[in-house]
Each structure stands twice: as C-alpha cells, then as structure tokens.
Amino acid sequence: MSDALTTDLYEVTMALSYLREGMTRAATFSLFVRNLPPERGFAVCAGAEAVLEFLREYEVGDADLEAFAEVLQRPAADLEPLRGLRFTGEARAVPEGRIVLAGEPLLEITAPLPEAQLVETLVLNRLNHQTAVASKCARCVLAARGRQVVDFSLRRTHGPEAGYQAARLGAMVGFAGTSNVAAAHAEDLRAVGTMAHSYIEAFGSEEAAFRAFARAHPGPVTFLVDTYDTLTGAATAARVLRDLGLGPGCAIRLDSGDLGALAVRSRAILDAAGLPDTRIVASGGLDEYAVDRLVRSGAPIDVYAVGTRIGVAADAPYLDSAYKLVEYAGRPVMKLSAAKVTAPGRKQVFRRPGFRDVVALYGEEPPPDGEPLLEVLMRDGRRTGPRAAMRESRRRYERDLAALPPSARTVDAPSAPAAALSPRLACLAAEVRARLEGAVRRRPDRGG
Known part of the structure; x- marks a missing residue:
C-alpha cells in the first residue's frame, strides 16, 4: 500500500463518482490560508518539497484498491476505475x-478532476503543518535578535517525521543547529546537544x-548545571573547565528556574573564574515570547534552545488553510458560503515593495514593480527541476524578511500586511457571484 491511502474517505468517493460520470477534464484547486493566527504578522511558506515528492510518486496500486474496497465495504470491481490512477498534472x-500573507495561494494544482481531488488531504497536511512550524521558528529567531537559536524539539513533536521537519525548517529560517541526529545527517545541519540530568545523577557528584564527560568528548563541551543547585553547579563547571583548559567554545546550560x-x-561566576x-x-x-x-x-544568554512549543507550534498549531476548486473545464467557480467565500479562476500573486501584494488572475501582466510568487514546479506529473x-x-x-x-x-x-485583489480578479468574482446567485433565484420552488 502507498501514500494514496493517506486521504479522507470523501476524496475517494468523489473521485470515483467523477470517473463514473466522465468528469475528467482539467480542474484547478487553489490552496491558501484564509486568515493568519492573531499573533502572526506573516507566514513562511514550507512543505512544497514534500508535496512535490508525494505527487511525483502518487499511484493507486492493486493493494491500495483492495484497501479502498475493504474500507468502503464494496467489491473491488466497483472501484476498478481508480486502478492505476497517477498524478499527471501541473x-x-x-x-x-x-x-x-493571508488569502494568497501557496499552491495551485491543475490536473484531471479525479487526480486533483484525490491528492487534497495529504497536500493540505504537508503544507499546513510545515508552514505553521516554519513561521513559529522564524519568530524565535527574530525574538533572539542575533543570538543563536537551536532546536531541541524531537522528543515532544507529534511523531518523528514532525521532529525531522522542525529541525529542517528551523535551519531554513536561521536556527544554528539541532539535537536531531537524523535531520542533522540528512540535511547537513550542525548537531548540538549537552547531557541529561540522568547523566549527572548517575555519577557520585556533579x-x-x-x-x-570531558574525557569522553575532548572538543568544546556544554555542562548542564541545574540538576541540584544551579549556582553551585555553575561554580563546579567553571572549576572543571578552568582546570582542564576547556573554556573557549564551551558552555553551561540553564534548564529551570x-x-x-x-x-x-x-555569568559573574564564569567571569570571576577567568572564563569570559x-x-x-x-x-x-x-518560545519566542519567553526569548x-x-x-x-x-539576560546574558548566548544561545536559546527551543523545543516543545516550537515543534508543535504551540500557540498556533494549525493554519486556517483550504484547498478549493476554482476552475473546472475552463469554467471559473467559487464558493459563496458565509465567511468562506473563495475567489474564482487560476491565479498568480505579485509581490510589490513593502508587501503590497496583489492576487491576480493567471496570465495577467504584472504591475511594473511586481514579482510573481507562484512558480511551475511540476508539469505532466514530473518535477521541472531538482x-x-x-x-x-x-x-x-532572508530576502523577503529584509x-x-x-x-x-x-x-x-x-x-500583518494585507494582499489586494487585482481589478480583473475582483470583476470576475463579481460576475461569477452574480451568475451563481441568479441561478439560485431561478430554481423552481420546492416548498410544499
């Protein structure tokens, strides 16, 4: 079985219906964040790489089909139209x-309707989680104002994959290292770490x-000093560092109080011992608030090790993101539900100085000072580059942050800056709204 099973049931039932009805023409879905969390002035887009790998490998295999049939409690023959379905779109x-910013498409997928529908759940999952964590990490670096920030989140993230992503995303926005060995190895990051309180307790004394520890690790070491009494531990660490000549590059860690x-x-103890x-x-x-x-x-703190609250983006653990159909078979569509209105049509976002962004229709000429944000990263189901x-x-x-x-x-x-709609997109939205509302008014009265 493959990642094709990592989906919500209604994606399967809708896709099967589309296939049976012959609704396989090109559809465009737009993924965007409706509103940023209250304490966010921006978001850092992340997760696109994981999405591209998922789409590249997507295929409904025989085992997947059998699993779908079992879950739906239907004969496998009923689901035969799904067999071998792959992602072939853009x-x-x-x-x-x-x-x-809020309201800007982070991703648009254009593919035959059943394909674009089936991939929705995992695409949302990847972008939602990684953008939330990357944005939290970025705020920690901003709060530190030039002091180093490192990732200690792995043990309390929601699974090892989430911990891996926290390490990678932290590095992307300026973290100086991670305690996560797997991520450090795979992503060529600096591995950092000290020791646990259990290590101290295992010996007769601090x-x-x-x-x-210094005998086992002759390079720069960091001593955890708060197992019993923090200031006594700091003095003991200073004495050992001075005796062994290990001052430069070494550190002590405060973890409580x-x-x-x-x-x-x-700091006064270290300086008095000649260890500036x-x-x-x-x-x-x-987290960023405490930092x-x-x-x-x-406070004379040189390095901030952030963990649990970063790995789970504690104050904003999810984004109000959506993946909505905006065009089918060349026909622009939109949703009119209260507080969940969507804008129709394929789109482009133009970044203008001062983040005066414009959400426009795909194919519109950019403003003279505008830079397009959306790039074609996959075509015909294949990545366009490494x-x-x-x-x-x-x-x-770093360029955007500046x-x-x-x-x-x-x-x-x-x-948070707010993106504006281009006049053409605003006009199209008004036209589609009028058409849909007119169709609703023209429906025959079904009341009794």
Missing part, C-alpha cells in the same frame, strides 16, 4: 522559504560527571 507553488536572574549570577568566553545556553519551555522577554531584560537546496530556501527567506515591514516582525501584536 503544480504551481510558492517556493519554500518565501514569506506569504564534578565527577563533568570530568567524565528564573533563567534571567540565574544567567546574570552564572564560556557561553550560557538557556532551555526549558522556551523576547529574556532578551529585553538584558529539489531546492537549503541555502537557496534560506536566501529566499523587505517585510517592521510592524509585521514584532513578537507581540504584529500587524
């Missing part, structure tokens, strides 16, 4: 690392633990 997406106050007193180059790492339930407060307080390198995605992010209004970058109460 994907236009915002490349990973670019900053996006000093014995620190000396043993009043991190700001403890960092001040620990020994850094202080802070961890323990941190922002510590930085503003002047996977983007991490450094390329990071360059995109142009983002300061009010959108603040940690508390950011103000």
Whole structure:
C-alpha cells in the first residue's frame, strides 16, 4: 500500500463518482490560508518539497484498491476505475522559504478532476503543518535578535517525521543547529546537544560527571548545571573547565528556574573564574515570547534552545488553510458560503515593495514593480527541476524578511500586511457571484 491511502474517505468517493460520470477534464484547486493566527504578522511558506515528492510518486496500486474496497465495504470491481490512477498534472507553488500573507495561494494544482481531488488531504497536511512550524521558528529567531537559536524539539513533536521537519525548517529560517541526529545527517545541519540530568545523577557528584564527560568528548563541551543547585553547579563547571583548559567554545546550560536572574549570577561566576568566553545556553519551555522577554531584560544568554512549543507550534498549531476548486473545464467557480467565500479562476500573486501584494488572475501582466510568487514546479506529473537546496530556501527567506515591514516582525501584536485583489480578479468574482446567485433565484420552488 502507498501514500494514496493517506486521504479522507470523501476524496475517494468523489473521485470515483467523477470517473463514473466522465468528469475528467482539467480542474484547478487553489490552496491558501484564509486568515493568519492573531499573533502572526506573516507566514513562511514550507512543505512544497514534500508535496512535490508525494505527487511525483502518487499511484493507486492493486493493494491500495483492495484497501479502498475493504474500507468502503464494496467489491473491488466497483472501484476498478481508480486502478492505476497517477498524478499527471501541473503544480504551481510558492517556493519554500518565501514569506506569504493571508488569502494568497501557496499552491495551485491543475490536473484531471479525479487526480486533483484525490491528492487534497495529504497536500493540505504537508503544507499546513510545515508552514505553521516554519513561521513559529522564524519568530524565535527574530525574538533572539542575533543570538543563536537551536532546536531541541524531537522528543515532544507529534511523531518523528514532525521532529525531522522542525529541525529542517528551523535551519531554513536561521536556527544554528539541532539535537536531531537524523535531520542533522540528512540535511547537513550542525548537531548540538549537552547531557541529561540522568547523566549527572548517575555519577557520585556533579564534578565527577563533568570530568567524565570531558574525557569522553575532548572538543568544546556544554555542562548542564541545574540538576541540584544551579549556582553551585555553575561554580563546579567553571572549576572543571578552568582546570582542564576547556573554556573557549564551551558552555553551561540553564534548564529551570528564573533563567534571567540565574544567567546574570552564572555569568559573574564564569567571569570571576577567568572564563569570559564560556557561553550560557538557556532551555526549558522556551518560545519566542519567553526569548523576547529574556532578551529585553538584558539576560546574558548566548544561545536559546527551543523545543516543545516550537515543534508543535504551540500557540498556533494549525493554519486556517483550504484547498478549493476554482476552475473546472475552463469554467471559473467559487464558493459563496458565509465567511468562506473563495475567489474564482487560476491565479498568480505579485509581490510589490513593502508587501503590497496583489492576487491576480493567471496570465495577467504584472504591475511594473511586481514579482510573481507562484512558480511551475511540476508539469505532466514530473518535477521541472531538482529539489531546492537549503541555502537557496534560506536566501529566499532572508530576502523577503529584509523587505517585510517592521510592524509585521514584532513578537507581540504584529500587524500583518494585507494582499489586494487585482481589478480583473475582483470583476470576475463579481460576475461569477452574480451568475451563481441568479441561478439560485431561478430554481423552481420546492416548498410544499
């Protein structure tokens, strides 16, 4: 069985009906975020690479068909039209690392209707999760104001794949390293880590633990100092570092208590021991809000290790994203439900200076100062180029961040720029709305 099974049941039942009705002409679905969470001034687009790999490999095989039949409690012969179905369409997406706004398509898929429908669930899952986590990570880097941020999230993410993505996405927006060995190896990231409290407890004393660790790891080491008493641990660490000549590049880690106050007193202990180059790492339930407060307080913390709250994007663990049909067989369509109105037709987004973005119809001429965001990354079911390198995605992010209004970058109460509709798109939306509302009014009265 394949990832074709990772879908919602109604995707299968709709696709089967389309096939039986001969509705296989080209359809375009648009994926966008309706509204950003209240504490987000922007989002960092991520997940396109995973989507492209999923689409490239998509095929309903024999085992998939048998599983569909079992779940639907129908004979496999009833589902025969699905056998061998592959993705043969086009994907236009915002490349990973670019900053996006609410209402802007992050991805548009154009393919025969059954194909475009069947892939909806996993496409949404990939982009929704990764964009939410990347956006949270970006805010942590902003809050740190030049201090290093590293990823410690793996043990509490919602599965190992989510932990892997948190490490990768953190690196994309500026994290200095990750504790995740698999991600560090696969993505060529810097692996970072210290020791656990259990390591300290296993020895007769903190000093014995620190000396043993230094013997096993002669390079720069980081000692965890809060197992018993933080300031005593800091003094012990300073003594061991000084005795062994391990000061430069080494660090101590604070993982509990009043991190700001403890960092001040620990800094004084290290400096008094002649270890001004020994850094202080802070961890323990941190996110951008806690990092922002510590930085503003002047706490002498050099590295912030963020974990649980980043890996699950704790304050905004999902995005209000949608994957909606906007065109079928050349006919623009839209949804009119209250608070869920969609704009019809294939689209392009033009980035203008100051993030005065314009959502336009596909094929419209760009404004003189506009840059298109959506790029063709897959055609005829095949990628148009190799996977983007991490450094390329990071360059995109850094370029967009530099142009983002300061009010959108603040940690508390950011103000998100708003995208506008082009006149042509607004006109088409009004025309389609009028047509649909007219059709509703013309329906015969079915009341009794």
